[in-house]
Amino acid sequence: MLRFIFRALGFVLLAAAFAVLVVDGSRSIAGGRPLFTxxxxxxxxxxxxxxxxxxxxxxxxxxxxxxxxxxxxxxPGALAAGALGLGLLHAGRPADGAFSERRT
Structure with a gap:
């Protein structure tokens, strides 16, 4: 259950980082110089x-x-949210080898 919460929050933070990156990109294009939130x-x-x-x-x-x-x-907010999101996704990953066993 905790892994699910970590992964869900990680995906939400990655989506937020992407949204902030798009907004910052459009502000940078309009401003003619790099602008970051x-x-x-x-x-x-x-x-x-x-x-x-x-x-x-x-x-x-x-x-x-x-x-x-x-x-x-x-x-920059996009960098912080992306790094935290990736960290949460890494923390919520399955244990090594959890799905690699093949039963015959």
């Missing part, structure tokens, strides 16, 4: 006020933690 922009669009409050809390963290959070939020 970062994780921070996506979180701001989804989270709104809660995202702003989380950033205010993160502003009080020590310097290295702020740089780590800023670096993570600058990652």
């Amino acid at each position: 970062s994780l921070g922009d996506g979180a701001a669009a989804i989270g709104g006020v809660r995202y702003g409050a989380a950033l205010a809390v993160a502003a009080g963290w020590p310097g290295p933690a702020q740089r780590i959070v800023a670096g993570l939020l600058a990652v």
